[in-house]
Amino acid sequence: MLMVTEDNVRNRAYFHFANRTGSNWQDPVSNWIQAIAEEVEAARATDITGELFTFRPLSQFMLSMIIPAIEAKVANGSVSPNALPVELKRLQILWPQSGQPIVQINDEVAINIIGKPSREGYKLGESVTAADFIPGSERLVPPEISGARVAYLLLFSSFMDFRVYFDATANAPEGQGDSVMQPYELQELAARKSFFQAHPPEALLARLKQLGWPPSPTYYPTLVHSMSQLGGDTPQNIATTIKAIHAPAYWAKRIALWEELTIFAARTEYVKKAINEYLEADYVSAIYVAVPQFEGIINDYVKSAGGTLSGGFRDHVNEFLRLIQSRKLLLFPRYALTEVVDFIDSGTFWNNTSTVTNQQEDVNRHGIAHGVFTGFETQELALKFLILLDCIAFILLQDQVLRGVLN
Numbered sequence: 001m002l003m004v005t006e007d008n009v010r011n012r013a014y015f016h017f018a019n020r021t022g023s024n025w026q027d028p029v030s031n032w033i034q035a036i037a038e039e040v041e042a043a044r045a046t047d048i049t050g051e052l053f054t055f056r057p058l059s060q061f062m063l064s065m066i067i068p069a070i071e072a073k074v075a076n077g078s079v080s081p082n083a084l085p086v087e088l089k090r091l092q093i094l095w096p097q098s099g100q101p102i103v104q105i106n107d108e109v110a111i112n113i114i115g116k117p118s119r120e121g122y123k124l125g126e127s128v129t130a131a132d133f134i135p136g137s138e139r140l141v142p143p144e145i146s147g148a149r150v151a152y153l154l155l156f157s158s159f160m161d162f163r164v165y166f167d168a169t170a171n172a173p174e175g176q177g178d179s180v181m182q183p184y185e186l187q188e189l190a191a192r193k194s195f196f197q198a199h200p201p202e203a204l205l206a207r208l209k210q211l212g213w214p215p216s217p218t219y220y221p222t223l224v225h226s227m228s229q230l231g232g233d234t235p236q237n238i239a240t241t242i243k244a245i246h247a248p249a250y251w252a253k254r255i256a257l258w259e260e261l262t263i264f265a266a267r268t269e270y271v272k273k274a275i276n277e278y279l280e281a282d283y284v285s286a287i288y289v290a291v292p293q294f295e296g297i298i299n300d301y302v303k304s305a306g307g308t309l310s311g312g313f314r315d316h317v318n319e320f321l322r323l324i325q326s327r328k329l330l331l332f333p334r335y336a337l338t339e340v341v342d343f344i345d346s347g348t349f350w351n352n353t354s355t356v357t358n359q360q361e362d363v364n365r366h367g368i369a370h371g372v373f374t375g376f377e378t379q380e381l382a383l384k385f386l387i388l389l390d391c392i393a394f395i396l397l398q399d400q401v402l403r404g405v406l407n
Contacts, residue, residue, distance in 0.1 A: 085328055102145075139182065140184045153166045158193075327399065
């Protein structure tokens with residue numbers, strides 16, 4: 001795991017300070033303070049501890065516990081074979097002090113919550129909502145089996161996002177397993193659920209696809225809020241908001257995660273190069289570096305996952321989709337996979353160059369790769385290619401977790 005220590009920050013700040021030029025760097029004392037502050041901010045921007053804690057344990061448990069549990073549920077009839085792959089919404093693993101771990105999927109997961117009430121006069125059997133708790137007071141009640149508290153891992157999956165809760169103290173040596181109740185963001189989760197219901201991702205992604213924007217988890221909630229404002233749904237305002245969302249700090253964190261988990265394998269340096277060129281406003285270089293990588297990334301993954309490469313690249317995309325759908329579990333909504341693959345397979349990506357009406361906005365492989373287009377090098381087009389790479393990385397990461405091969 002990548003660890004950033006105080007010494008790392010100070011060393012980076014030293015070189016940052018020593019190599020920095022400009023009129024605002026004449027005062028050594030204030031310059032050093034500024035260098036430290038900027039490096040601390042950079043370290044925070046690339047902190048991927050939460051992502052690693054989520055994905056690596058999940059990958060380790062997948063082949064030993066989770067997939068066998070789904071197979072057992074299919075065998076006993078509680079899950080229909082036609083329902084595979086199961087779309088994961090909730091997952092809980094229980095570890096009793098004796099006996100085998102228990103894996104619960106989706107509706108099998110029961111959540112018990114306590115918190116300080118926000119009002120008085122509750123009646124027995126009365127329905128309770130998130131608003132009935134004082135925000136910040138909510139706690140998860142540790143699960144029990146036959147009256148005994150057990151260690152657990154609880155995971156929620158929503159629109160391309162995960163929330164993990166974990167407590168192993170129930171299995172600590174005698175006298176050391178103090179009762180722990182994890183904080184539970186009930187208000188936030190309830191608001192997020194309501195927000196998705198009011199703004200369905202399918203409708204948003206369909207609207208953005210019309211404008212040539214690939215699907216991405218980054219659109220929620222900032223872009224949705226922006227689009228709901230007066231005039232916020234215009235193509236220009238949408239593009240401005242998406243550019244702001246994908247600032248340098250966003251890409252720094254994505255690169256850190258991809259490097260640590262080797263998501264793009266040998267192609268990571270090319271992806272980094274495309275992003276760095278984009279951040280330096282060299283959009284023509286960013287596009288030319290990014291465009292050839294799509295075929296290579298898909299082809300490399302199909303081969304590594306045991307698929308068959310035959311025919312043209314569109315056949316390889318279909319084989320990629322077949323492999324993903326052959327898993328027994330999906331860690332993200334099914335429509336998210338469909339949207340990403342459809343964007344590559346049936347959007348402007350493969351269109352004949354003669355049908356491309358706006359080469360500065362339409363994501364098209366042939367016009368770039370074969371040198372048909374000129375004057376296409378806009379920030380918007382470069383960002384669209386990068387977001388598409390980000391989408392593919394999201395799917396690759398999930399599938400490596402499912403296969404239990406995550407680095």
